[in-house]
Amino acid sequence: MNKWLKFLYLPVFLVFTLGKAQEKLTIGEKQNLFSKVLNENREVWVHLPKTYHDATINPANYPVIYLLDGEINFEYYTGLTDFIARTPYADIPECIVVGIKNTERTRDLTPTKSQKKSPVNPAVTLFADSGESENFVKFLQDELKPFIRKNYRTQEYSVLVGHSFGGLFAVNTLLTHPDYFNAYVANDPSLWWDHKIMITKTKDYLEKNKKFPAGKSLYVSQADNEEQQKNWNSDMTQAIEEFKEIVEKNGSLNYKHGFFKGETHGTVSYPGNYEALKFIFNGFRTNIKQFAKNPELLEEDYKRLSEKTGAEFTPSEAYLNTIIKFMKSNDFKESETYFINLKNKLYPTMK
Known part of the structure; x- marks a missing residue:
């Protein structure tokens, strides 16, 4: 009996002592704010740069990246930004990352009300809760950004990052409120939405303004969805390529299009975001x-x-x-x- 007690005591003691000495590694903090615009509570996840609390240097201000679909992207994205911002190999400045958690994703990220009928049951309208992105962008501009500025040391430079519907939202924000952000990232954006309404809006914008606003950047990634080609909605690919042709022909926007062979709609954001950051901050590396x-x-x-x-x-x-x-x-x-x-x-x- 004593022999077994001694045998059990050692691992229990080690677990206790090791557990006591452990330090947690954290990548961010949760913040909650009530949105009067959306009439609901919103949760955001905030990641601070490694030097943010460094007492050996002066308190600095940092650019802010607003990351849509925060619950999906926040963990890998924060590590990515830290890695490519490390000196002396930095390709980008250290940034604050604000991951925005979804409540009603389709509602918030789509610009118009869906009229698309279900192919299975024509009596059912797909994406019925869509079309309120104008409220969501108002929340970002009038409520979330002031909240972040009040609680953190921010620089007046911001980036909006989205994927799929989030990419659609990013492109729409560039066209309707170009001054809200300095740079925009749209990973495999759903430009097929509402009979390719973004293509129409882009043409209308350029017809009216002739050029895109100066000093803005847009990065668009595209997946090839190779293994899904037989079932994939070709409207996705056609709309992205149509948008690319219009923007590149105009030539006034700091724009880059990245095509990723072997990546699917669900995986393209990771390589797309890496390339997007390097593109947006091209010239930062010394x-x-x-x-x-x-x-x-x-x-x-x-x-x-x-x-x-x-x-x-x-x-x-x-x-x-x-x-x-x-x-x-x-x-x-x-x-x-x-x-x-x-x-x-x-x-x-x-x-």
């Missing part, structure tokens, strides 16, 4: 080795990026610390002094 001989290049790079995006971007204090450490360890004294002075100019409150 070459630290070049700064040893020409330190002025850093400010020139950020100046070009700011002009392209229409928002002010400056090198973060964390990145400047990395550059200074590199210059010091490689004995580039003049460049080290240059970047110390630049850091003190941009972030004067902490030495």
Whole structure:
């Protein structure tokens, strides 16, 4: 009996001690706000950059990414943004990610009321709860964005990311409220909706305005849905390609279309979002080795990026610390002094 008690005691003790020493890894926090526009409570998930609470640097402001279908995309997307924002290999700035959890997805993300009848029962209208995206975008602009600005340190640069109906919503927001966001991502968007109404709206917009608004970016991904070709609704592919032709022919929008062979409608968002972020922030990546001989290049790079995006971007204090450490360890004294002075100019409150 004593032998068995000793045998059991050891693993129980180890579990207890290991459990006591464990630290939880968290990727975000839940926030709730009541929407007067939608007349319901909305839950959002907020991910903060790794340097957000770093006490060794000045408090910084960060661009914000508004991610639709948050309950599906939030976990992988936050890891993706952190990975490609890490210095000294950063392709994008560190960003706050706001994942928006759905309540009535079809209602919120579609621009018009569906008239589509069920092929099985013509008496049934498909997507009957559709057509209230204008209310949802009003919630984003008038309620959610002010809430995020009030509670977090944000920069005046924001990105809207959506997939399928969310991609439809992103394109519609660009056409109806282009100033609400700086950049838009539409992964395999449902541009087939309502007899391809987005194609009509795009043509109407360009006929009226001639060009897309300056300083805006749009990335569209497309899946090939190879294994579903026999059953897949070809309207999806046709509408996306039709939209692509119109936008590229006009040529005024900072636009990129990505086709992903072997990806389905359900998987294309992952590679699409990676490519979209690199496209939107193209020009953010800098070459630290070049700064040893020409330190002025850093400010020139950020100046070009700011002009392209229409928002002010400056090198973060964390990145400047990395550059200074590199210059010091490689004995580039003049460049080290240059970047110390630049850091003190941009972030004067902490030495």
